[in-house]
Amino acid sequence: MERTKADYRNILRSHEPQKEFFIGVDSDGCVFDSMEVKHKECFCPMFIKALKLQSVSKFARQVWEFVNLYSQFRGSNRFIAIARALSLLKERPEVIKRKCRIPDTAALEEWSARTNPLTPAALAAEYERTKNPDFRPFIDWSVEVNRAVKEIMRGVPLFPFVKESLDAVKGRADVFIVSQTPTEALEREWTENGIYQYVRYAAGQEVGKKADQIRCITEDRYDPEKILMIGDSPGDLKAVKANNGLFFPIVPGREDEYWQKLAEEGLDRFFAGTFKGEYENSLLEEFAHCLPDIPPWKR
Ligand SMILES: [Mg+2]
Known part of the structure; x- marks a missing residue:
């Protein structure tokens, strides 16, 4: 059992x-x-890919690394971290000027405030229940992150x-x-x-x-x-x-x-x-x- x-x-x-x-x-x-390789080679590239941030990749990378490696938010749960990173990203003048569409995090934040533990499975279950399309990019990102971690995190x-x-x-x-x-x-x-x-x-x-x-x-x-x-x-x-x-x-x-x-x-x-x-x-x-x-x- x-x-x-x-x-x-x-x-x-x-x-x-x-x-x-x-x-x-x-x-x-x-x-x-493990943190540098995990965030710089797995989490951050998939952040740019799954959330379609290619046009602002330089700023997306700075934001990701600040939140997850070099700030008080280091070590946060991945879903908390991505909402924080996107809220910092969308207010950057360079990003506003480039008219990059930043995914809405309101549903993700509402879910994360009332859920414990914040796992990929719990988010997938919430999506199944609500069919809210705003969850989709975060689910896709999380799946891609797990795959990248499996491929890249060797010999740490x-x-x-x-x-x-x-x-x-x-x-x-x-x-x-x-x-x-x-x-x-x-x-x-x-x-x-x-x-x-x-x-x-x-x-x-x-x-x-x-x-x-x-x-x-x-x-x-x-x-x-x-x-x-x-x-x-x-x-x-x-x-x-x-x-x-x-x-x-x-x-x-x-x-x-x-x-x-x-x-x-x-x-x-x-x-x-x-x-x-x-x-x-x-x-x-x-x-x-x-x-x-x-x-x-x-x-
Ligand atoms: Mg630690």
Whole structure:
């Protein structure tokens, strides 16, 4: 029988801590150097193709990369991200001058505000129910993205210093993967890269949102100052702060440097109880600075 969300949650809730410290690690864009190739070679080209943005491709690309890689919206669900990208695109003067028709996102936004989880299957079901043609370009885009991901995403590497950091944690903390990737894919990818042995359990998308994943694992088990999340997106930060834990950012664009920083000083501070306060605040400032909410063309 297939496991339900409740089954997945119960597995996490029933684990017995082996250590005083908990470390949650995001996978995509944090441990794996996957975001650039995924967005630049898969999501963005299909955005231009499926939404017929060829005449404004330069601006469409800038908008896509800003939303998904270099802003506070990094790590958003694909349907939230595409609505945001189109709303930024349609107000650009260059796009207005070129008279490019930008698809209407009102129905998509209305659907995404009342739906959870926002999956391609859920959108396809909504289209079947309503036959609203405004959904069509987003469904086509999502299908094309999945096909491109399958074709292109091969041999995605670990960031340098990931293994060194996980080695430094060995025997000192309970390490869990906290990710919105399917659990099966997490287990496979971490095993293929020789790092699954560092992990107690992979919490994938089946468990629910990241804040819920962390809650299921840590509630009534770990002191909040002994909970650390390592991630690359504002969603990772929010998820751990919802549980009063600590955050170490793998700052986008400077991932090598931050994994090294984690291995050489961040972990020692976490285990010594000197992470919270000034040290964490300076990390969070740098993280926010690297992921602005105003696009460069508006500054
Ligand atoms: Mg990530």
